[in-house]
Amino acid sequence: MLVLQGQADCYVNNTAGTKRWDTCAGEALIRAFGGTLTDVNGAAYRYVPAAHEHLVNQNGIIAALHAPHAARAQEAVSHCTTTADITRDPDGKPIDVAWLRANVRVPHAELIASFDAPEESAVRSRHSHVVKLHLRYRAADLKSVDESSLVRVLLLKRCVARDLSARAPEKLARDVKSYANEANFVRELSALLHDEGGVHVASPYYTFTDVHSDDPTACRFLTIVESLENFEQFSFLDFSRACAALDQLARFHAFFLQRDDARLTAQRHLWQHGGHWDTDKIPHGSAEIAKTDEDEMNRGMYIRRMDALEWLLQRASSLIDQRNKD
Known part of the structure; x- marks a missing residue:
């Protein structure tokens, strides 16, 4: 908005901190006033329906009403196309x-x-x-x-x-x-x-x-x-792929059940619960779940998990029975 109001020459975000839904409306306004919104290398972003892999504005943003301002910003922040900005050691020195x-x-x-x-x-x-x-x-x-x-x-x-x-x-x-x-x-x-x-x-x-x-x-x-x-990624698994996935999960858990040293290493170095949905990782006050009585919440989660597990076992049993009949 500052660019549109003439209070700034350009807007620059030189990292992948935004997505297409952040920029679509702003780009329409910028273009309506004769300006441009591109990545930091000067390439336009495309808005392709259902192309979820293209939702992130991978190479940052430059928005300006006047071409000289956009060019000056691009000169200052454009990424090296040889990925030299990534192929660096922890100290920032080039990897060779x-x-x-x-x-x-x-x-x-x-x-x-x-x-x-x-x-x-x-x-x-x-x-x-x-x-x-x-x-x-x-x-x-x-x-x-x-x-x-x-x-x-x-x-x-x-x-x-x-x-x-x-x-x-x-x-x-x-x-x-x-x-x-x-x-x-x-x-x-x-x-x-x-x-x-x-x-x-x-x-x-x-x-x-x-x-x-x-x-x-x-x-x-x-x-x-x-x-x-x-x-190869699948949204849904047929029986054979589901068995392969369960085999890997079983091997994963069996390994830690059989190896005390590995289990202790995991306990020492890793989170007790890994998923981002773990309530301990939700910022305080950001969700109503934080106001729920802990015992009641845990009881509800346990019941839902047991219901889901019972359904999964029934489904697996039905598939196995059907396979044996065939």
Whole structure:
């Protein structure tokens, strides 16, 4: 509104802190007055119905009524299209081949010759910056190496608070705890689950955590894991896929029931309840649920869970019976 009223030359948000529904009405007004609203590289955003993967304004926003103002802002904040803004170590230094060889625990890391981090694989959200690393090896170095053992694609996830979207201190403190929880899981348990528990989680190759409880803005997290290239997402599961999912869940829980050391590690490093719906993670006063008597609330949640579990068991039993008849 300040731009429309002539009180500001342009509006700039150089991170992925907004979504299409935040900008659609404002863009219509800006364009009606002869201005433009683009990402920080000057590209227009498209509004595609039902394209949920395109809802985030991935590359920030520049809104201006006059082209020279937009160009000046773009010059100041445009992203490097080589993803150099993401491929940095926790200290902000560029990641190079020498760094990968020294820090990433992939088989034959010493043979990495080069890597690429394509912009089309990058995701810049308010919580993290993510990009794929495509590793390349020199053929001459692979004569005595089983090439099937080589890791070709990695996923780098960088959560450095000072490089992410600004937010209220209490929200940042909550979010930093979430980043630490995820990093701790990758560092302490992913390899055990994958190698010994038979659970198909991404193999971890590098984890860095730097937690400052007194200053959330100083917290830094960086993980590099296996990129699961061949996954397929389903909204609904048929019987065979449901069995596969239940098999993995059963393996996950059985692993911690059988391994006291792993269970103690989880208790020491992870949240007791992981989901964002856990009432302990809801900001005070932000929901009516906070005013509900705790015992009554827990009793109601228990009843709903038992009802859901009974339905699930009945459904599974019916499917098994039907399969046996067939």
